[in-house]
Amino acid sequence: MKRVGILAGREVTFPESIIKAINERGNGEVVAEMVKVGGIRMDEEKRYDVIIDRISHEVPYYRATLKRFALEGTYIINNPFWWSADDKFFNFSLAQKIGVAIPKTVLLPQEKYIQDITSESLRNLEFPIDWQGIVDYVGFPAFLKPFDGGGWKNVSKIWSLEELWHVYNQTGTLCMTLQEGIEYDQFVRCYCVGKEKVLIMPYDPSQPYLSGMQYVNVDDYLTPELHARVEKDCITICEALGYDLNTIEFAIKDGIPYAIDFMNPAPDAELASVGEYNHNWIVNTMTDFIFKKIEAGLETPEYRWSAMLNAPADAKKKITAKPKTEKAVKEIKAEKTVKAEKAVKEVKATAKKKAEPKAAKSKKAGNAE
Numbered sequence: 001m002k003r004v005g006i007l008a009g010r011e012v013t014f015p016e017s018i019i020k021a022i023n024e025r026g027n028g029e030v031v032a033e034m035v036k037v038g039g040i041r042m043d044e045e046k047r048y049d050v051i052i053d054r055i056s057h058e059v060p061y062y063r064a065t066l067k068r069f070a071l072e073g074t075y076i077i078n079n080p081f082w083w084s085a086d087d088k089f090f091n092f093s094l095a096q097k098i099g100v101a102i103p104k105t106v107l108l109p110q111e112k113y114i115q116d117i118t119s120e121s122l123r124n125l126e127f128p129i130d131w132q133g134i135v136d137y138v139g140f141p142a143f144l145k146p147f148d149g150g151g152w153k154n155v156s157k158i159w160s161l162e163e164l165w166h167v168y169n170q171t172g173t174l175c176m177t178l179q180e181g182i183e184y185d186q187f188v189r190c191y192c193v194g195k196e197k198v199l200i201m202p203y204d205p206s207q208p209y210l211s212g213m214q215y216v217n218v219d220d221y222l223t224p225e226l227h228a229r230v231e232k233d234c235i236t237i238c239e240a241l242g243y244d245l246n247t248i249e250f251a252i253k254d255g256i257p258y259a260i261d262f263m264n265p266a267p268d269a270e271l272a273s274v275g276e277y278n279h280n281w282i283v284n285t286m287t288d289f290i291f292k293k294i295e296a297g298l299e300t301p302e303y304r305w306s307a308m309l310n311a312p313a314d315a316k317k318k319i320t321a322k323p324k325t326e327k328a329v330k331e332i333k334a335e336k337t338v339k340a341e342k343a344v345k346e347v348k349a350t351a352k353k354k355a356e357p358k359a360a361k362s363k364k365a366g367n368a369e
Helices: 013-026 060-070 080-085 088-097 131-138 161-168 224-241 276-296 313-320 326-368
Strands: 002-007 030-034 050-053 075-077 105-107 142-146 156-158 176-180 186-193 197-202 245-253 256-261
Touching: 002 013, 013 030, 013 276, 030 276, 050 060, 050 276, 060 075, 060 080, 088 105, 088 176, 088 224, 105 131, 131 161, 131 176, 142 161, 156 161, 186 224, 186 276, 197 224, 197 276, 224 245, 224 256
Parallel strands: 002 030, 002 050, 050 075
Antiparallel strands: 105 176, 142 156, 142 176, 186 197, 186 245, 245 256
16 A cells, blocks of 8 residues: 655645545555654654655754655655755756746845854955846846745835835845846746646736635637747756646746746645636646656655665666576586687697797707707
8 A cells, every 4th residue: 555645734625635636546555644743763664655745845844854754765745855955046047047038137145144143254245235236137127035935925026226225124134036027918827747747827926815816717828839838948947956846937028938936846726726727737637646656666866875775776787687597507608618628729729839939949059059
């Protein structure tokens, strides 16, 4: 029996729906349930084959627990090691290098620092910052937003340098980015599952959360060409980042889809927020993905420490090689015997040839005497 665990926070409908979908399809052979954990021992045994992580980015204990479970071979959606290391500014830079359109973005030093950081601690930092050069590059309007965050928290639209200073001075210890604001003609939010299945959803980010007005059902919202490009960019981004579940947001201007947000490894999937159609799509597509992974054997990502715990591939091949048959052994022995006899003959012939010139030389020397 395979076990699938759901690690979730306050959300209700997505965990309930996917647990129900997996259990109905699993027929007792694949069982899904909410994860229950307490004190995690360092010699903890494997509990789950798959865990869908929806909350560890906000609970460090959960993140550490998932890393420990990964050590036992649990397949975790999404990879807790990469998720811990990832940030949005790196993602913007990476995506641009692999051909995705990205608004001009600048990483900014923090406005404040933790206790015990002094001016001596920051002697590598330019001062004063070239604010004019930054805004000349990015332009206005622009968005000031954390380099690592989500849910549109601490995001401000900026129209001038003076407004930028005012808002920046309130960001505290948050590390921020300033990104070119795309005055979009269209806006879409896209689910991407398994780095291959994409649902493009017309989306209005100006509407309040849970207003029922963010996700808009519009037929043929994008042209076929634009639809194909957005779908391709979603898959390209998720393949590069390695996320099995993600949402990617595009602000589309003059036919160009600019990816403005795509570090969402625990994307919103609540029924009241995304609507019935989108909710059912993500539940069914994730269920299909999990069963596909289980049937394929659940190959876990290649972690650096895994090489220390498992025998090298060539060693495994030697261990698992099939024993030779008796006939094959006889044939090998006979072949070796023939080779050995041939080698002996060649050695004798070589020795004889070397001996003949010496004899002739001795004879000639005797005649001379």
